Amino acid sequence: MQALIFHAAKDLRVEEIEKPGRPGPGQVRIRNTRVGICGTDLHEYAYGPIFVPKEPHPFTGVSGTQILGHEFGGTVTEIGEGVTRVKVGDRVSVQPLIMPRDNEYYADRGLFFLSEKLALAGLSWPWGGMAEASILNDYNVYPIPNAMSEEEAALVEPTAVAVYACDRGGVRAGSSVLVTGAGPIGLLTVLAARAAGATRVFLSDPNAKRLDLARTIDPDLVTIDPTKESVAERVRAGTDGGVGVDVAIEAVGNERALGNCVEAVRRQGVVVQVGLHPGPSKLDWFSVTCKDIDVRGSWAYPTTSWPRVIDLIATGRLPASKVVTKRIQLKDAVREGFDALLDPAGTQLKIMIDLTK
Known part of the structure; x- marks a missing residue:
């Protein structure tokens, strides 16, 4: 499959890589459908590595090259043992924060986003949204209602x-x-x-x-x-x-x-x-x-906010898609996406990558 991989500052490459294998216990595999380019992604491209670990991450062990993309959604294609919150075929929005779930000060208090071992899909996890598929933990995926589009699912983050x-x-x-x-x-x-x-x-x-x-x-x-x-x-x-x-x-x-x-x-x-x-x-x-x-x-967000934000967008109370100014394909992501957003004279705001084309 194709993926956009960060190697170093000003070195992003669309490459052919192996598809993810079967999800492990408590994990899901999704077919990514839409992913937004975030300011954090731009900083990695322009000046990185910043959040991409130079040394093995203390929780995930990831370092070096990285599939970017943490604002994304997709469709569940396979679930691992013990997964009950989603099923194959569910359309989901990805909550990308990855961290200890217990036996840690903040985790034990439900403040997962404040963990000192915090990792993110697309920055310090083997998989990210700027690829055709990814493996995530079950707590990273939230089903979206029929009223919500794939683009809106990627805008929840x-x-x-x-x-x-x-x-x-x-x-x-x-x-x-x-x-x-x-x-x-x-x-x-x-x-x-x-x-x-x-x-x-x-x-x-x-x-x-x-x-x-x-x-x-x-x-x-x-x-x-x-x-x-x-x-x-x-x-x-x-x-x-x-x-x-x-x-x-x-x-x-x-x-x-x-x-x-x-x-x-x-x-x-x-x-x-x-x-x-x-x-x-x-x-x-x-x-x-x-x-x-x-x-x-104000750092990130409580992970418990996902259903609330999904509801705000799906009901039209918060029309997030209005900030999207351009839609592109993965093969054009560097020139038409990252470079366009870094252009001081540019007119783009939020660029969305369509991974289904």
């Missing part, structure tokens, strides 16, 4: 990131929210905030094309170019009492954007950091203290 960021911020009915960064996670966070009941939503990004796209997705969205106007002033002018937003979510991993969040959030508001910063960043802790605000990290 990034949407779960966005939903959890809103959860961490306490977004609720009537909230006002600022999101910095109009990438896929930023726009999915806008949609997640709306689904949670936010009534005033602001989006900041210096890319005019992405802001234009954002307004087609949410016509009531207030968009801000931080290179042309003050984010904090624009936000305060658009909130009750001119105090700022209830929640500010930094979704790009940028020091200036994080500073804008601190400035734009109201006193006793919440700043959520979901974008991954490439290194240490400064923060105005004087403002954090004097404004009495909370600053919270």
Whole structure:
């Protein structure tokens, strides 16, 4: 079968590899159908290895080359001994986090995503979504309803990131929210905030094309170019009492954007950091203290969120497919996918790979 394999920075190859064998106890084999290209995948391609282990992973033992892709779904083709949660023929969305399930501090408390031995399909597991098939643990696959498409199944993973960021911020009915960064996670966070009941939503990004796209997705969205106007002033002018937003979510991993969040959030508001910063960043802790605000990290998502996010998408409450701007085949993934997304002048947001063609 064909698979897109990471070898080193700027070295991705579509190669012919052996199909996965029979799944072991507690495992399933799926025919992958759709997979999204994530910002993490782009960072591996541009600068890696970052999350791809250089030494054997402490839980999975994986290192070196890697089939990429952790935003994916497919159809179950075989199940291993003891698997009862899915059956052959089920269409599934993949929850890619792999970790100890017991006898570990976080696992014993149901906080699997916080495990220090965390691995991910597509980054530190023998299989990933950018291949025709994969082997996964039974806890990694969730059946999807008939109302959900294969593309939507692959969008559950990034949407779960966005939903959890809103959860961490306490977004609720009537909230006002600022999101910095109009990438896929930023726009999915806008949609997640709306689904949670936010009534005033602001989006900041210096890319005019992405802001234009954002307004087609949410016509009531207030968009801000931080290179042309003050984010904090624009936000305060658009909130009750001119105090700022209830929640500010930094979704790009940028020091200036994080500073804008601190400035734009109201006193006793919440700043959520979901974008991954490439290194240490400064923060105005004087403002954090004097404004009495909370600053919270948002890492991945609880694995238990999958049924909830599936329901949000399948019912149309969170129309995740709106962030997809291009659909390609696996053979074109490097040039038409990765290179297109890394082009500073590019117009693409989320590119989906169709593995059925």
